[in-house]
Amino acid sequence: MLKKLLFGIFFLAVILLGYFIYDNYKDISFSEYQEIKAELPVHLSGKKFAGSESCIPCHPSIYETHVSTAHYKTSAIADSENILGSFNEKDAKINLAGSQVIMTQDEENSYQISQTYHGKVLKKSKINITIGSGVKGQSYLTFEEDSLYQLQASYFTLTDNWINSPGYPNYDFKRPVMDNCIKCHVTFAKNKVITGNSNVYDKSSFIYGVDCERCHGPSQDHVDYRVNNIKNMDFDPIVRAETLNRKQQMDACAQCHAGLRTVQIAENPFSFIIGDNLEEHSRNYNSGKPSTNLDVHGNQYGLLVSSPCFKESTDMSCITCHDPHKNQRSNTKHFNSKCLSCHTKPENLHEKTDTSNKTDYSNCIKCHMPESPSSIMRVKSSNEDKEESVNVRSHLIGIYVDSILQN
Ligand code: HEC
Ligand code: HEC
Ligand code: HEC
Ligand code: HEC
Ligand code: HEC
Ligand code: HEC
Ligand code: HEC
Structure with a gap:
């Protein structure tokens, strides 16, 4: 009797847990998954896509935040x-x-x-x-x-x-x-x-x-494996971030954030998969240009790697400041906390500045990563107007005299 009762409670708990986990997510049945699977293309490497909906059952919280990102909606x-x-x-x-x-x-x-x-x-x-x-x-x-x-x-x-x-x-x-x-x-x-x-x-x-599998690689083999082996941690066909060096990790972002890369070396512009060496897939025409000539639009990589913060630290990469699964735009507090994780005493850094002018040093990126006009991204609001540059956040972290003068 007690056994039955305990079993009943356990059963209810499982159902409730399931309900909480799956609530808010697009639940998909196995047959629906088979349909999605049948429709999805095969990457040039021969690896098969699974579709981000198939990640929901096992990575629900990542999926939930990912769909609110600019990447997902692009x-x-x-x-x-x-x-x-x-x-x-x-x-x-x-x-x-x-x-x-x-x-x-x-x-x-x-x-x-x-x-x-x-x-x-x-x-x-x-x-x-x-x-x-x-x-x-x-x-x-x-x-x-x-x-x-x-x-x-x-x-x-x-x-x-x-x-x-x-x-x-x-x-x-x-x-x-x-x-x-x-x-x-x-x-x-x-x-x-x-x-x-x-x-x-x-x-x-x-x-x-820009969905899960653009950053993690086509993952149907991972899904197929994990459906039957949820616990085995010794093997997994997916590329684990921790097995990659900094360059390989950043290449996964640089395929889209390091200039237009129109010099194509691999057969096709979609050939790159995480873990590859990006230089073997594509290059920029201007790869020899100094950083001051890099455009702020679409070349966060080139600008960041030219910054003292990057050059003089060993582990800084894009994910030092960005969580790729979350929409963090305008979260100033988050970004400032990242600067402060390395620059632990900012009050000492600004000693040279005249303190009587009551400058507010709390928003680090306003002065050190200012929004700058792009020379590539230019628009005209109407026929009569002059063409104007769109501002993009510069990833050349440094000391900008202009921005302090503007304050
Ligand atoms: C049936 C369950 C299941 C499904 C479906 C699934 N995963 Fe996983 N995934 C796992 C398990 C279990 C791990 C290993 C957990 C760990 O490393 O802590 C894992 C690990 C990963 C990792 C490696 C994390 C690391 O350690 O670097 C990535 C990336 C990943 N999954 C992406 C995906 C993507 C993308 C999809 C959808 C296309 C997906 N997964 C679908 C169960 C699943
Ligand atoms: C813009 C690129 C990008 C996209 C899109 C992306 N990821 Fe990731 N993901 C990463 C990176 C980079 C890491 C490593 C993060 C780290 O080491 O802190 C990661 C880590 C992970 C991990 C292991 C670490 C963890 O947080 O549990 C899993 C699982 C994962 N991603 C699944 C997914 C799934 C599922 C999706 C789609 C819903 C997705 N990712 C979309 C770049 C991406
Ligand atoms: C397949 C190309 C591609 C890859 C790979 C990629 N991105 Fe992006 N990223 C984009 C595009 C396109 C946008 C602009 C999206 C929009 O607003 O429409 C963007 C926007 C962003 C933004 C601004 C988000 C916002 O809220 O405005 C950040 C931050 C970013 N990417 C970081 C990363 C990082 C970090 C990685 C690697 C882990 C990465 N991206 C990988 C193409 C990519
Ligand atoms: C090398 C990668 C790359 C290529 C190629 C590219 N874009 Fe983008 N695009 C981006 C990135 C990255 C962003 C956002 C961040 C930035 O401005 O640096 C963006 C932003 C945009 C935006 C603004 C999105 C938003 O939400 O604000 C539009 C629209 C856009 N691109 C259209 C296009 C069109 C149309 C083409 C083809 C003629 C194109 N892009 C080619 C990487 C690229
Ligand atoms: C991974 C650690 C790390 C992070 C995160 C970091 N920095 Fe740095 N930064 C450094 C190092 C190392 C240097 C070079 C030595 C020094 O000047 O302290 C540096 C240098 C600088 C400089 C001097 C640049 C010059 O031209 O002399 C400024 C300004 C700066 N960082 C601002 C920032 C801001 C703002 C942020 C946040 C957006 C930030 N840093 C995030 C490590 C970091
Ligand atoms: C030191 C911290 C830091 C690092 C490292 C960093 N970023 Fe950023 N990034 C920021 C901040 C701060 C913003 C502005 C966010 C906002 O506007 O709310 C930003 C914005 C962006 C944007 C949007 C630009 C715009 O104006 O729309 C893109 C795209 C981006 N980052 C990509 C990258 C990529 C790719 C890397 C690696 C090469 C990278 N970031 C490394 C701090 C960083
Ligand atoms: C109002 C603009 C402004 C803000 C906001 C600001 N800084 Fe600065 N920062 C400067 C200027 C200007 C310098 C050049 C040195 C000086 O005059 O104090 C500087 C210098 C630095 C340096 C280099 C110091 C050296 O001796 O090489 C670092 C690192 C730095 N700031 C980090 C930060 C961090 C972290 C924050 C956020 C807590 C921040 N700054 C906020 C304007 C600013």
């Missing part, structure tokens, strides 16, 4: 929820020389329509894919058959309006999207040409967002 199939630009008739247009672009929606889809100022429709393009979580902005892609193009109008967060896409001329234009454009904004995409040098894609091969 690309998606467009729907009425994730397009950030407004579709109000008044705002939903941009004017070009000789034509204009208007944004419209019907029940199912969203479009960019290129038309003359008399209203004659020149081209109607469906918005298929969003690029950008919206921290700074969002661009849109369209498929024509299997060919992928960037659309004329982008959304710019700072001014909350539609703009002519960065780098676009003042007339009707469409830019073919090849691997060297989307390689940093999706986890995977299979180009019809092995070098990635075409804009023709296998549509079903797209894995959107």
